[in-house]
Amino acid sequence: MATMAQAIRMALAYGEQHLGVTDIFGEDVGPPLGGVFTCTQGLQTAWNSPLDERGIVGAAIGLAIAGQRPVAEIQFCDYIFNTIDLLKLATNSTWSSGGEFNFPMVIKTTTGSGVHGSIYHSHSFDAIATHIPGWKIVYPSNAVDAYGLMIAALKDSNPVLYLEPKAMLRNKCAERIPGEPEDERALRDMIDAPLGDRKNWKPKWPEGLTDFTVPIGKAKLCRTGADATVVSYGRTLPLCLDAADALVKEGIHYDVLDLRTLMPYDWDAIAQSIKKTGRVLFVNEDTEITNFGEHLLRRTVDEFFYELRVRPRVLAGKHVPGVGMAPTLEDASVPQLPDVLREMRELATEPE
Amino acid sequence: MDERKNRTTQNGMPDWTPQLQLRIHDLMVTTRTVEEQAIRMVRSGDGWFWIGAPGEEALSAPLGLQVRKGQGLDNDYLHLHYRSSPIVLAMGAQPIDILRQMGAKATDPFSRGRNFVNHFAIRKWNVAPMAPTIETQFSIAIGTGIAQRRHGGTGITIVNGGDGGTHEGDFATCLVWSTRPGNELPILMVTANNKYAISTGSCTQHGTPIVERAKAFGIPSRSIDGNDVYSSWKAIAEGMEYVRSERKPFFIEASVSRLNGHSSSSGANRVEEEDCILRFEEKLLHQELATRKELDRVWEKRREEMAQAYEIVKSEPFPPGEDIYRYIFAEPKDQYYDPGSKSQPGDSNNKGGR
Numbered sequence: 001m002a003t004m005a006q007a008i009r010m011a012l013a014y015g016e017q018h019l020g021v022t023d024i025f026g027e028d029v030g031p032p033l034g035g036v037f038t039c040t041q042g043l044q045t046a047w048n049s050p051l052d053e054r055g056i057v058g059a060a061i062g063l064a065i066a067g068q069r070p071v072a073e074i075q076f077c078d079y080i081f082n083t084i085d086l087l088k089l090a091t092n093s094t095w096s097s098g099g100e101f102n103f104p105m106v107i108k109t110t111t112g113s114g115v116h117g118s119i120y121h122s123h124s125f126d127a128i129a130t131h132i133p134g135w136k137i138v139y140p141s142n143a144v145d146a147y148g149l150m151i152a153a154l155k156d157s158n159p160v161l162y163l164e165p166k167a168m169l170r171n172k173c174a175e176r177i178p179g180e181p182e183d184e185r186a187l188r189d190m191i192d193a194p195l196g197d198r199k200n201w202k203p204k205w206p207e208g209l210t211d212f213t214v215p216i217g218k219a220k221l222c223r224t225g226a227d228a229t230v231v232s233y234g235r236t237l238p239l240c241l242d243a244a245d246a247l248v249k250e251g252i253h254y255d256v257l258d259l260r261t262l263m264p265y266d267w268d269a270i271a272q273s274i275k276k277t278g279r280v281l282f283v284n285e286d287t288e289i290t291n292f293g294e295h296l297l298r299r300t301v302d303e304f305f306y307e308l309r310v311r312p313r314v315l316a317g318k319h320v321p322g323v324g325m326a327p328t329l330e331d332a333s334v335p336q337l338p339d340v341l342r343e344m345r346e347l348a349t350e351p352e
Numbered sequence: 353m354d355e356r357k358n359r360t361t362q363n364g365m366p367d368w369t370p371q372l373q374l375r376i377h378d379l380m381v382t383t384r385t386v387e388e389q390a391i392r393m394v395r396s397g398d399g400w401f402w403i404g405a406p407g408e409e410a411l412s413a414p415l416g417l418q419v420r421k422g423q424g425l426d427n428d429y430l431h432l433h434y435r436s437s438p439i440v441l442a443m444g445a446q447p448i449d450i451l452r453q454m455g456a457k458a459t460d461p462f463s464r465g466r467n468f469v470n471h472f473a474i475r476k477w478n479v480a481p482m483a484p485t486i487e488t489q490f491s492i493a494i495g496t497g498i499a500q501r502r503h504g505g506t507g508i509t510i511v512n513g514g515d516g517g518t519h520e521g522d523f524a525t526c527l528v529w530s531t532r533p534g535n536e537l538p539i540l541m542v543t544a545n546n547k548y549a550i551s552t553g554s555c556t557q558h559g560t561p562i563v564e565r566a567k568a569f570g571i572p573s574r575s576i577d578g579n580d581v582y583s584s585w586k587a588i589a590e591g592m593e594y595v596r597s598e599r600k601p602f603f604i605e606a607s608v609s610r611l612n613g614h615s616s617s618s619g620a621n622r623v624e625e626e627d628c629i630l631r632f633e634e635k636l637l638h639q640e641l642a643t644r645k646e647l648d649r650v651w652e653k654r655r656e657e658m659a660q661a662y663e664i665v666k667s668e669p670f671p672p673g674e675d676i677y678r679y680i681f682a683e684p685k686d687q688y689y690d691p692g693s694k695s696q697p698g699d700s701n702n703k704g705g706r
Contacts, residue, residue: 022499049529050529052528054491055494055525055529058491058492058493058494059491059492059494059498059529060495061491061492061495062431062480062491062492062493062494062497063495063498064495065429065492065495065496066425066495066499067424067499068498068499070495085485086491089483089488089492092483093473093480093481094679094681095678095680096466096473096483097462097473097475097481098460098463098464098678100462100475100481101473101475102682103682104682136681158681158682
């Protein structure tokens with residue numbers, strides 16, 4: 001079973017071969033490293049850029065103007081903040097030019113906590129990203145979706161922000177990507193760069209890879225239950241799944257929705273579940289003030305106020321400047337399994 | 353391209369025919385009069401904010417005339433700033449369209465009434481969308497430069513900004529990325545130095561000539577009098593020739609005037625600095641290429657045209673409010689958000705504009 005990093009790598013390789021990808025670039029993206037999380041090892045069009053985030057985003061915009069199809073990486077989203085005006089230009093230039101120009105480009109960046117990353121390797125970016133109209137924003141929580149969402153991003157005519165939950169990049173998926181070899185060791189031998197000297201190494205991409213696409217804007221109902229709804233994405237999604245599975249033993253059954261795309265988001269899927277359960281919790285790990293979950297909660301109140309059985313909730317990261325190094329600080333800053341379990345139990349059992 | 357060839361000798365200098373010099377003069381006057389008309393529109397309440405080119409005509413009209421105009425990698429990409437109107441007018445843009453953008457009218461072909469005046473976006477001529485985010489065009493220019501380096505041929509990327517903009521990191525970004533060893537980029541950088549960043553004297557913010565920064569990166573550079581048509585043409589021709597053939601960057605720092613201040617925010621009143629058009633007219637008169645009366649007639653004719661264009665623009669409508677949801681996304685272009693629908697703009701079920 002492929003890891004998320006392998007899935008992204010295979011999707012990019014497919015993109016190079018079949019979808020016109022011309023440039024995969026950023027800091028340490030090209031050889032010898034192939035990305036600090038190995039996502040870009042062995043790719044034909046991967047190259048190393050200066051350590052200059054503004055240049056990376058600017059170059060991607062310019063390449064898109066020139067008819068290329070770039071995939072640019074900001075190594076950690078903690079370092080994307082100095083590019084925000086360029087991220088705005090990538091989309092508002094379509095709007096400001098009255099549709100004269102469009103920008104088919106992907107910016108990928110690792111996000112979130114979970115790797116003991118301290119203050120500057122643990123940021124989330126979904127709250128700020130969803131404040132920039134015009135971006136399509138995807139956020140996979142497993143390798144299969146990571147592959148399919150990358151394929152969708154590479155086919156799109158608009159800028160797509162591809163958020164990678166860094167704590168999950170090495171996680172193996174229970175399901176198999178279409179075309180992925182059955183033997184995971186064989187896959188590793190084919191596409192993982194060897195340690196040490198890699199000068200003469202070349203990957204052997206699985207021949208059966210397809211353009212398997214996870215459509216942008218479509219959530220996935222991962223568990224079905226009539227008692228309550230939890231909506232999440234990225235690192236916190238598997239926490240919700242684990243909590244939902246644990247609660248089954250208590251007789252509580254959850255709809256667990258993996259949003260997968262933050263913009264444009266699948267409101268139909270959310271609405272359908274809320275109408276069924278009347279109880280909803282939105283979980284993510286970005287800081288809680290002006291959080292994307294708050295928007296979803298506001299819309300829930302706007303549209304379902306009289307149908308809700310109990311107050312809707314958001315569980316998000318604490319509004320503190322960063323995620324501290326000590327495990328105790330990290331656990332106290334961003335949702336962990338006990339937090340999710342507690343919130344989900346309370347939501348489902350609160351009397352009407 | 354053919355036109356350029358006909359005018360330019362092998363050493364980069366044009367055959368200074370009377371026709372070419374009078375053409376440049378007419379373009380400079382056209383630019384100046386459309387800007388004057390735009391300023392009047394602010395004062396009469398037919399527009400809200402003006403920022404523009406008076407003082408950069410001698411630099412930018414010769415630049416615009418030497419651009420290889422067209423779409424795609426074989427032609428030149430332009431990443432401009434808000435004083436670049438002489439460039440696009442020299443390329444063939446219509447003055448009335450600048451007034452349409454000034455008035456934020458639905459007919460504004462550059463931004464559909466959305467952007468400030470002199471913020472162009474012309475896909476068929478590779479004129480990249482402009483923004484008032486100072487110097488970001490220098491970061492974006494490296495992208496078209498990378499594509500053109502890979503493509504080969506003789507198309508180049510041209511990026512134009514002001515001296516204040518060079519205080520931004522984006523300027524350094526362009527210097528670094530365009531000189532990566534083995535990956536140099538075919539970019540012509542043109543900085544118009546009018547000595548001010550809004551109201552702040554640039555000399556109080558940086559201590560060395562801007563051209564020295566380019567030289568430190570090993571970029572062939574020229575420091576020129578941008579108020580002089582002949583010096584401008586020569587440096588641009590030389591720079592373009594170098595970039596087209598060597599596929600490496602070239603830098604020009606041009607000293608220019610800023611004749612109406614920064615923008616309408618400071619009144620847009622005329623200030624006492626050298627006027628490049630009057631200087632050029634002296635040359636034309638000295639060569640006996642035109643009489644004073646003939647030159648005055650050019651001004652009168654263009655002013656009349658701008659006044660007539662203004663009357664047309666004045667009667668044109670603003671874009672409808674619901675237009676805000678158009679072109680948030682690239683496709684489909686012919687559909688947009690229906691404000692009567694219950695779905696919201698961020699909602700994937702809303703088919704508007706995506």
